[in-house]
Amino acid sequence: MNSLSKDYRDIIEKLKKEIGSENLIGYEIPRPRRIWFSVRKEKLADAITHLVGEGFVHLSTITGLEGENGLEVIYHLNRKGLEASLKVEVPVKQPVLPTITPIIPGAILYEREVHELLGVVFSGHPNLSLLILPEDWPEGVYPLRKKWTHEEIKKKLLRRT
């Protein structure tokens, strides 16, 4: 466990050095094989590039959610079972993040999913057309935002017809 935690501290120190300690908002090691990072959204691309260079080449998925302070996007990166989850916060008013598809091409569908269900715009993404929702889905209805309850979505869909 000791050598393991040293390894984890190394990863954290290197990331801190790469993006600057003021841009790494927080980190946590809740149990073996799990690390959580929270970074400023301006440094997202740099942080991902650095972690990919450190061997975290596998992106398991991207989770989007609406928390108390706005939208949160979590990148689940992986290196041989060591799961590094990188969290960025984006304001609801202007939910824009840079795309990471040039760094990890496998992110292409995950970004589209977060875009459709939560309304986060990934600037520079090659194709943000609809992937999951129907073509006639009303604009501005992001089903995974807390404001859009089942009843609200139903009302909106009924009003449309």
Next chain:
Amino acid sequence: MSSIIKIPFGPQHPAFKEPENFMFKVDGEYVVDVTPRIGYAHRGIEKALEARTYILDLYLIERICGICSHAHTTCYTQAVEEALKVDVPPRAKYIRTIVTELERIHNHYFWLGIVAHEIGFETLFMYTWRDREIVMDLLELLSGNRVQYAMNMIGGVRRDITPEISSEIMKGVKVLGERMKYYKKTCSNERTILTRSVNVGILKTKDAIALCAVGPTVRASNVKRDVRADDPYAAYDEIPFHVVTYDGCDVASRIATRCDEVVESVEIIRYALEHLPTGSIEVIVSRLVPPAEIVSRVEAPRGENIHYLRSNGTDKPARYKVRAPTLANLTALCKMLIGGYIADIPVVIAGIDPCFCCMDRLTFVNIKNDKTWAWEGEKLRGYGIKWYKKQ
């Protein structure tokens, strides 16, 4: 391009097995580009999970997939148990492992039959689906159900393995392992299968890594990535097993990988039954889950399955995210199809073991004259078989 997708037909058509849409651009017999359009079966489960309690969610999670239902509930119960800081009894962990591996055997037998069907080798299809009954009977004996076993609960498992059931499982898996060795020999010698699978649907190692492929698909491209070994859960840290990899990067390697995985699963089940710990199979847990953020992963038969849970102290999750393996392999699938023949489309798509099972509707665009036409999966399958007969 967008006008082409709108065909006044389907996708909820009685002739389709599962609704899905791929738009292909073709030049003669070659596929030049492909665009997937998913979501016809999107049921809004993630949103629904937020409106239900953790106990009710277990039933919903079980129904995400008809075949890897146990993989999803294992992932879910693991996440909730971690948030609750509960340790599951060792016996329950072993039983979870045994059901997981039985499910993998079931899935791989099922898949081999589908691949055989897609390439028109109906004999192998019939043989594998006959043998699949053995594992389904074992699952029924163990859980009471042929599919959706409902074995997992938060804090353990619902049913115990008695010595009688244990000996029945031992007998059954022995047959399954031997039969699969025979099918693997057939698949690596039979000319029909070799012609349709060797050098078909190539996914190079570097592409497999860059496109974040998972499961047998990535292991057939010579990447040793398996959650059971890398990030052990249930009883996998105590059970010795090999991670099967092949370096052919084609459909033939994907067949070989899955055949060997079945043999490996048989060994895991045998070891787990022989070393089954004694004791209880469940612990009583609280209905309120303290605030936490959990990432839970399991190796489903089709590949890495990842769930994310954020709890907030109530009896309902604040957010629950599910990523099933087919979505992870979809980008890699598009890569495999480009540059291949139209006739190879069914077997390449079946090769990743997609959860939408069979292709439902295709749109073709001939880039020379911009002509478009649409095919159903069944018609394309017939076209592929005929095309190869002519060669």
